[in-house]
Amino acid sequence: MSDLFGDGQFSLFGETGDRMSNPQQASMVPDPDQVRQRLHALLDTARNARTMPWTEKKARVWQIVFPNMANWLPEAEADQLRFEFSREIERLKKAA
Template sequence: MTDEPDLFGPSQLGLGLEDTRPDPTKVDPEEVRAELLALLALARSARDEAPWDRRTHRYHQVVFPQMANWLPDDEAEQLRFEFARELERIEALLAA
């Protein structure tokens, strides 16, 4: 009975309801690293004005450290530290 197809499953009904999200257990650390380094480079390049608005600032404040969890502990901690320092500097640009 378990080998029979699910006649009433989302893909069988043609409704496009199947789960198309990427599998979070298959995260490529190289992709995460590249994204975090690009974001850190953007933050570092901001001199006269903030590279994003306050809402995006808060988003990066939360998401960057979480994404770093996919990297080795020492690398993740260093990236979090460097990004937090840039966030403080950008906070001053947003306040201006």
């Protein structure tokens, strides 16, 4: 009796080898140097602004994305960048 789905069905849990593995998976891990550059660029944008440099919607997005991007950096560095970004966001909110 044959399997209803045939012999080529992929496993969801990978126990039949690496047929479902993605050869590009390694490239999906962010480069910490690129993450660092992007976070510093965002922080510089905030620091150099007298008022909020982004729309309200974009500012909310960056307040979520920035701390998550920082997770790809060493913990102490990530914590410091999150603190500085948060401080700038609060300053810019008051300036509005």
